[in-house]
Amino acid sequence: MQQESARRSNRDRTEATRTDLIDAARKLFTEKSYAETGTPEIVAAAGVTRGALYHHFSDKQALFAAVVEQEAQAVADEIDRASPPALDARDALIAGSDSYLAAMRAPGRTRLLLLDGPAVLGRAAMDAIDNRNGNRSLREGLVAAMRARTLQKLPAEALTALLAAAFDRAALAIEAGGSSEDYRAVLMALIDGLSTARPQAPAPARTR
Template identity: 65%
Template structure:
């Protein structure tokens, strides 16, 4: 029993250290940018040793990837919370998109996911992360709308997911830069309704 408790305690300490590193790195990546953040800065901010950092992450890039993954997961959780499975398809798409835009207003999130993310991890690397989170939710919503007849049956789901995801990303960046959030929300809803009208 004691051995089991020790294993649990070690695992909890390990998870706690990992979480502290991710949070410290997130803060520094936002404040200073990825290129200007050195691993000694992260170690100092997290209050851990360099050995602890490299025990959990191969390098700074791997740590950045973990930060991006955590941010993307948080965004997807908000989308899924606002647009549950029992919501009508068209409403779920619109509400889910609005939830995405809301979630992206968290300070630093657009920089991490839409600017630094592709620069550090490459477009393919960020797409892999997105495909596990917000893009997965969006694709599921589009597929549900196609199957329910709210969107055209012959709509290419993967292509539509990529295009609509790009539109939401662009809106998030524009809103952060001071754009009219209501105008972007309305335009995106009209875009969805325009495609829905083709369903007849």
Template identity: 75%
Template sequence: MQQKAPHRSNRERTETTRAALFAAARKLFTEKSYAETATPEIVAAAGLTRGALYHHFSDKQALFRAVVEQEAASVAEEIERATPASLSARDALIKGGEAFLAAMAVPGRTRLLLLDGPAVLGRAVMDAIDAEHGARTLRVGLAIAMREEAVKKLPLDALTALLSAAFDRAALAIEAGAAPQDYAAVLAAIIEGLCIDAPS
């Protein structure tokens, strides 16, 4: 006797549909760019209908934002995995920076988060997304380091913004073919320079 396929809940169907849309959209956005990707291509690649896309997202930009937020969350998760609580505040900042560069080396991430993201969603939206993910991990690490008197006490928001910009610039340069070790060394030296009683 033929077995019936297990009944899937609405939530499971929703998650499956969204996962298919995310995977198809990410591939096309990173290979072709946001501007060159049309919604019919996305739904065809996902094996879905345009109705399914518009049931979950109001338009292509909303889907793009969801993909960007997912990528930003993945970067933050990789940083957090690389910086367990057992590390000193100084080591956590350096290891976190290394983890950021490694996470941004995933093909397509610099385009999504640093190029198309600001162009499509605007700087303010991207800053807000970053503040919840990558920049949040940096801000928390700096705050802990200041509290433990491992780094100089400086305006936290300004320091986070400037260091975050330096890391983003490094990721773009590495994506363009620069030596990762050169940028990692300079960024580590910047962090060491902020440290109190930094080793010579």
């Protein structure tokens, strides 16, 4: 029993150290950028040794990847909470879209996920992170809407990639001071433009 308790205690300490490193690194990466942050600053802010850092992460880039993964997961969780299965497919897609824009307003998140992330990790690695998180949620919403026949049937991967790029661009523009209402209106118009609904033809003019 004591042995099991000791193992659990060691696991808890190990997890706490990892969490402290990720939290400290996130704060520094968002305040100063990845390039301007050194590992000595990170270990000092986390209150751990340099050895502890390299026990958990092979280098600064690996720690940065863990920070980015955690941020991407947080965004995906917010999208999933906003678009439960009980919602109509189109309503879920709209709610998830709104949730993404709201989630990306967290301080430093656009820098981590949209600027430094691709620059530091590379496009392929960043795409893999996105596809496990926010893009996965978007793709599931699009596929559900296509199955419900409220959205035109289109190649899911290509549609996800292009819409995700539009949402990312909107998040960056809003972060830079652009009108969130304007960007949301355009994004909603894009989604509605993919709808299977067609405007009704005008009724023929009456003749006397």
